[in-house]
Amino acid sequence: MADIGKEPVYKTDALIEEDIEAYLETHQHKTMLRFITCGSVDDGKSTLIGRLLYDSKMIFEDQLDALQSDSKKVGTQGEEIDFALLVDGLAAEREQGITIDVAYRFFTTEKRKFIVADTPGHEQYTRNMVTGASTADLAVILVDARKGVLVQTRRHSFLANLVGIRHVVLAVNKMDLVGYDRSAFLDIVQDYREFAEEVGISSFTAIPISGFKGDNITALSPNTPWYTGPTLIDHLESVELSADEDLAKSFRMPVQWVNRPNLDFRGFSGQITGGTVKPGDPVRIVPSGKASTVKSIVTFDGELDEAQAGQSVTITLEDEVDVSRGSVIAAADNPPETADQFESTIVWMADEAMLPGRSYWLKCAAQTVSCSLQPPKYQIDVNTLDHLAAKTLDLNAIGVTEMVTDKPLTFLPYRDDQGRLNKALGGFILIDKITNQTVAAGMIHFALRRSQNVHWQAMDITREARADLKNQTPKVLWFTGLSGSGKSTIANLVEKRLHRMNRHSFLLDGDNVRHGLNKDLGFTDADRIENIRRVGEVARLMTDAGLIVVTAFISPFRAERDMVRAMMEDGEFVEVFIDTPLSVAESRDVKGLYKKARSGELKNFTGIDSPYEAPESPEIRIDTTSMTAEEAADRIVEHVLGW
Structure with missing residues (x-):
């Protein structure tokens, strides 16, 4: 029973604050x-x-x-x-x-x-x-x-x-x-x-x-x-969580943001993923390889005498060196590797199967690069752990494959020789360039030896010098459209006009390259992608030679056309959409291919049982239902020459 007559005791605000x-x-x-x-x-x-x-x-x-x-x-x-x-x-x-x-x-x-x-x-x-x-x-x-x-x-x-x-x-x-x-x-x-x-x-x-x-x-x-x-x-x-094993490793910090609030301050912000760092420590910037010394470690609460793995900080350097988002600031005596070819384990997470050769975005730490995958070395059966032969990876499949990036990637193996993890610089995701959806997660095993042994050889004669000699601007006129749309006809007329104007050009035709360069490829989605990749590389070499390259390929997938565009210098790739309705293209059927596709004799035929992804914003759109081939050729040449 409560004591009657006693005043209840209430905590003061100060006591409540102490409790909190x-x-x-x-x-x-x-x-x-x-x-x-x-x-x-x-x-x-x-x-x-x-x-x-x-x-x-x-x-x-x-x-x-x-x-x-x-x-x-x-x-x-x-x-x-x-x-x-x-x-x-x-x-x-x-x-x-x-x-x-x-x-x-x-x-x-x-x-x-x-x-x-x-x-x-x-x-x-x-x-x-x-x-x-x-x-x-x-x-x-x-x-x-x-x-x-x-x-x-x-x-x-x-x-x-x-x-x-x-x-x-x-x-x-x-x-x-x-x-x-x-x-x-x-x-x-x-x-x-x-x-x-x-x-x-x-x-x-x-x-x-x-x-x-x-x-x-x-x-x-x-x-x-x-x-x-x-x-x-x-x-x-x-359960004892082992102390962060990154603490035993050399210092490294992927740069998330270059912090430049005013002209008197330039710092590099990110989360430390390995080791410790103090002012005065020598560091190296990867991939540039530039060396410097840590000047200060800045946080919201003030400067630190030391920072360690897991902390998010801003680091300033003694020297004015080139550092940007995606760079890694690392201990000078043990920086991470860089390479552009790797072996990795892939966990495929998309409903659409992996397409070898297709270009995806690869995100690793703060780095984003373009990446293409080779056909899997093998797929892993998670029930038996057997290594199974596979040409692709379907939803939830796990496989080991090689991949190639368009520029060097700063990385560490996901799991090193001592079994320690390097999640930040060893793990990655792949993103579809069209849908922006994450399609896979992966773990890097190691860089392929050939990526370290093959180097670009500098030449004295530049692509600009070759173009000046020909008195023209290199271009790639990329004709795309359904079979029977008139690509080859119009492309041929364009090259004839360029030739009469003393322009140096070369025509790459879809059927012709399959007699030699791409003779080994079929018409599956994966083979179509490889077909376009090879043609894109050839076209790039031809622009290096100063030529105007005219191509005529169905090239049904936007991702591969964008891949070729990315190979070229800005403004050199001109997408020419030969826009012909399927019914019109099929009514022409000069080669009898639509008839074979409709009867089931010809599989994976674009427009029938294989999709065609029309360009969304081509530089030139040719409506063949309202324009003749000659008129189309004139319009394209005018665009190329800037008339």
Whole structure:
């Protein structure tokens, strides 16, 4: 009973502020563990995370009321709660009872802070799992005690190890549905251990749990007296995260931004990804190779005497050297490598299959370069770990391939000889140049030896000197359009007019180059891309010689036409769209190709069973339904000569 007559004691604002500061101080110095839950469909990943949030009291009363109400709607019995509803936020997820997107949740205990990513189990969404795993320190691999180790369990374990997750928990879930049978648990652990050893997972912690009932989540369950290991939360709180191994490496910092607020200050901002740095340290700028010394390390809170991996800082240098976004400031005695050809592991994440030879954007740290992939050396079967022959990579496929960039890339192997990770300069993503969608994630193994041994030989006679000798400006007139549109006819007329004007030109025709240079190529999408790549390289050499190059190719894909444009100097590539409706082109059918394609005799024919991507903004558009070939040729020549 309360004492009557005593005044209630209220905390002053100062005391409340002290309490808040003490609370913040306590939580500020807690370590942070990032982990993912993964496994096959319906293994209970979302339920487990919901249980962790509930048991750690990280949900508000209104959320709890809504959760209890929603749980009744989905048919749980009595007062039971469907914890998965805490995490499955998308309407489609609740309707189907599966996780589609990656859901990130934060919770904290007395010992540690956590960020957990609930990743999809369905094979269709493996790409989302890779996204969640890329920043995780630990993976909780869930296995349904009734089903055991499945293909998707193996896939996720392989990917977790591939991206460098060192700590693995095998959570055998739904033990309540097998009567908490110890032998069922041990059989699954043994099955997983055999696969884990093949993948390279040297150790893991196995825990029998029930996410729905709460067994062995925060307290040891009386239902599993035979299990004497840690609970899941005990393990998550106590697992030792190895000190950032980057601290043992040489200093390096990819430059995100050149900080120039005024003429008196020029600094280079970024996050340190390896080692430590102090004012006075000698550094080297990669890829330029210029050397300098650190003058100061600047932050929002003032200058530092030392900075280490993980910190975001601005560095100033003693010398005025060329540094731009994408450059790497590194220890002078151990800078990262540069190369333009690599072997890499690729995880393909797009619905459209990888097209060898197609040009994609490659983003690594702050660098963005153009990159093309070779046909895979092999594809990896995640179930058997066999190396399979493959011409391409489909959605969720994992393979090893070689890639070529258009300019040197500053890099480190994703995993070095000592097993240490270099995620910042060893990992990358590939982006489709047309859609801007991420199509793959990759990890660099090493630079190809030929990329280090082949160097550009400087010549005394320049391309400008050759063009001056011919008294003309080099150009590439790139004719594109459907078969039968009139490309070759108009291109031939254009070259005849240029020849009469004493212009030095050369006509590259689609059919003609397939008699020699591209005789070995067929008409699959991959072969079409290689066909255009080779022609583009030849056209570039011809412009170096000072010629006006006229080409006539269907070149059905925008990405490849853009690839050729990128090979040329600014203003030298002129895209000429011979715009002829399919019905008109097919009615001409001079070579009888449309007839063969319609009958099924000719596969992969553009316009019939292979797409044509019309130019969106060509320099010249020729409408052949309203203009004769002669009129078209005159217009094109006028454009080329600037009349």
